[in-house]
Amino acid sequence: MKILVTGGAGFIGSAVVRLAVARGHEVVNVDALTYAADLRNVGDAADSDLYSFEHADIRDRGSLDRILATHRPDIVMHLAAESHVDRSIDGPAAFIETNVIGTFNMLEAARAYWDREGRPETFRFHHISTDEVFGSLGETGQFTETTAYDPRSPYSASKAGSDHLVRAWHETYGLPVVLTNCSNNYGPYHFPEKLVPVVILKALSGQSIPVYGDGGNVRDWLFVEDHADALLLVAEKGDLGRSYNIGGENEVTNIDLVRTICAHMDELHPEGAPHADLITFVTDRPGHDRRYAIDPTRIRSELDWKPSVTVEQGLRRTVEWYLANRDWWQPLLEREGVGKRLGTG
Incomplete structure (x- = not known):
């Protein structure tokens, strides 16, 4: 197949690019190269004859028309988005422009x-x-594909809006679409303002590790390479007009996640151990959702997919990757906003 991936220089998009090229698909990576993107993320895929790159912004309709006419893809995988909740609190306009207007353009x-x-x-x-x-969510229950939308942040509201547009274009115009909603991703090439890399890099430098509120917020953690595998499967075999929830089946509180990372750091980088002593509880973000959990029944039963990596295995692999790839993350620490507390309202 020829696959056009928007946001292919970002965290999840680059994982899709790497896996798709490794499987022999031709890939066109369309990315605006904003602060969170890096062309190094695609790794060895960049050297393949199957890979090409288009520097373009999804807010620019003319560029999108040109790229589609030039490359004639079989599948469009639309991942380009502003995605950091804290940044959406401080500057919501960029999230509406990219996630809503950009998706409309796509x-x-x-x-x-x-x-x-x-x-x-x-x-x-x-x-x-x-x-x-x-x-x-409360203490019990899981999100299914029929759960009512109830976004609480500018980021999630902008993504909810984009989801509704996609469904409307399918129902009104017959555009052949599939949708996926994923849980929290982590893994290699994760931009160093998100929780998992923040903990690793703070522990590595001996700085305080910030944990929002009481650390009791629960997330379902999905290893990014598992997610890429699921995305390619849905793109190829998912039923048109249907949505699929993709989860890691790894519910963990933030504080337990942080302590697990610290334990891996104690073993893999003993200098500064015990790293859990660096944990510091800080003021919570406004509107911080308490719990997310995915019911993966549909994708498991209809497409025979399940995650291959437990959160314990995935976190260890992630810590090992960051310890071995300082040349990748070190320059990113100088980008705008990285290392600063954002989203305090």
Whole structure:
């Protein structure tokens, strides 16, 4: 297949690019190269004849039309998005412009391309979203594909809006779409303002490790390479118009996650151990959702997919990767906003 990936220089998008090229697919990476993107993320895929890159912003409809006409993809996998909740609190406009208007542009460009090509039955538009659109759970229950939307942050509201647009374009115009909503990702190439890399790099430097509130917020953690595998499966075999929740089946409180990372750091980088002594509880973010949990029944039963990595295994692999790849993350610490407390309202 020829797959066009938006946001392919980002964290999840680059994992999709690497895996797709490794499996022999031709990949067109479309990325605006904003602060959280890095072309190094695609790794060895950049050296393959199957890979090409287009520097373009999904807010620029003209560029999207040109790229689709030039490359004629079989599948569009739309991952490009502003995704950091704390940044959405401080600057929500960028999230509306990219996640809502950008997705609208992608849908219109894809629809025009699909029409020009004679509406091929093999074409698909895969929209990748988040479980945060569903809001916050209590102590029990899980998100299913039919859970009512209840976004609580500018980020999740913008992603909820994009999800609704995708469904509307399917129902109104017949655009062949599939949707996925994932739980919290982690793994190699994770931009160093997110929780897991923050903990690793703070422990490595002997700085305080910030934990929001009481640390009792629960997330379902999904190793990014497992997520990429699921995304390619849904893109190829998911039923049109259908959504699939993708979770890691690894519910962990933030404080337990941080302590697990510290324990791996104690073993793999003993200098400064015990690293858990660096944990510091800080003021919570406004509107911090208490718990997310994914019910993976649909993707397991219909597409026979399940995660291959436990959170314990995945965190160890992630710590090992960051310890071995200082040349990758060190320059990123100088980018705007990294290392600063954002989203305090």
